[in-house]
C-alpha cells in the first residue's frame with residue numbers, strides 16, 4: 001500500500017469540526033425555533049444584527065439572504081442608479097460584479113496590487129484621470145467612452161485582508177463617489193487608518209459594507225445568509241425596506257423592494273458562532289504564521305500582509321508556476337486545495353460585452369494561473385500543516401514533476 005493511501009485526508013476546509021464543537025448549542029437553537037415557530041424576523045435576527053454591528057464597530061447591521069443580496073441592497077440604498085458605472089476589481093467572486101449589474105449599473109475594473117491582490121490605488125487614480133472626465137458644471141465624474149456617470153467604487157477585501165481604504169476614500173471624496181466595501185471574505189479584518197489615527201474594522205469604513213455568511217466563510221451560516229453594515233442612518237433604513245418588499249409597516253409598501261431577509265434560524269446559529277469568531281480568527285492567524293515558518297526560506301510565494309492591515313486569512317493563497325501539477329500532486333497526497341479564482345472576471349464569457357481582452361489587467365491575469373489556496377480553517381492542526389508544507393516542498397524538489405530543472409519553480413513576488 002502506498003503511504004498516501006494510509007494517510008488521513010486533510011480537507012481544504014472543515015465544515016464539520018466547528019459544528020461538533022457547538023453541537024448542543026446549535027441544536028437548542030433549532031429546537032427553540034421549532035417550538036416557537038419564529039422562523040422569519042423576530043428577536044434572533046434583531047439580536048444578531050445588534051451583535052454583528054458591534055463586532056464590526058458599525059452603527060447598523062441589516063441581515064440579508066446572502067452576500068450577493070447585501071451588495072445589491074447596499075448599492076441601491078447608497079444611491080447607485082440605472083446606467084451608472086461602478087468600479088471594482090477583476091479578481092473577485094462574480095457576485096461583486098453581478099450585484100452591480102442587478103442594480104442596473106455597469107461594472108468596470110481596475111487592476112490589483114501584485115502582493116496583496118487587492119485594488120491597486122495607483123491604477124484606480126489612473127482610471128479616473130485617463131478613462132474619465134469631470135463635468136465642469138456639476139463636478140460629477142463621467143466614463144469617457146460610454147458617457148455614463150461613475151458613481152461608486154467597490155474595493156474587495158480579498159482573502160481576509162482589507163484593501164488600502166484611506167487613499168481609496170480620499171479619491172472617492174475628490175470625485176464624489178460612494179465606497180461600498182465587499183467584506184464578504186473579511187469578517188473581523190482590520191486596517192490602520194492613518195487618517196483616523198486608529199485601527200478600523202472591515203465594515204466600518206465605506207458608506208456601507210456587504211458580508212456573506214455562506215457556510216465556508218470565517219463566520220458561516222448553516223445555509224445562506226448575509227448582512228450589510230453601515231454608519232449611515234438613511235442607508236440603514238432603506239436597506240431594511242429593500243430586503244422586506246419595501247415595507248416598514250406590514251402591507252404598506254413605500255417602495256418596490258425584494259424578499260432578501262436573513263431567516264431567524266440562521267440568525268440564531270450565527271449568534272452562537274459570532275461568539276467564537278475572534279478566537280477562530282486568531283487561530284487562522286496562528287496557522288498563517290505556522291505556514292510561514294514551515295515554508296521558511298523556500299521560494300514559495302506566500303501571502304503578503306500589508307503593514308497597515310491585519311488579515312483574518314479567510315484563505316491562505318500561495319503562488320506557483322505549475323499550479324495544476326501541484327494541485328494534482330497534493331490531491332494524490334489526500335490534501336485538499338482550491339483556486340480563488342481561475343479566470344478574472346473581464347475574461348469570463350459573462351462579461352464579454354465589456355470589450356476587455358487578454359492583457360487588459362496584467363496583474364490579475366498573471367496571478368490567476370499561479371494561485372493555489374492551501375488548507376486553512378481554525379481547527380487545522382500543526383501536524384496537518386506540517387504534512388501540507390512537506391508535500392509542497394517535496395513536489396518542488398522533484399524536477400521531473402515540478403519542472404524545476406528547466407524553469408523556475410516558484411514565481412517571484414515581484
Ligand SMILES: Cc1ncc(COP(=O)(O)O)c(C=O)c1O
Nearest residue numbers: 066067068093095096184212214
Ligand atoms: C468577495 C465575495 N463577494 C460576494 C460574495 C457573495 O456572497 P454570497 O455567496 O453569500 O451571495 C462572496 C461569496 O462567496 C465573495 O467571496
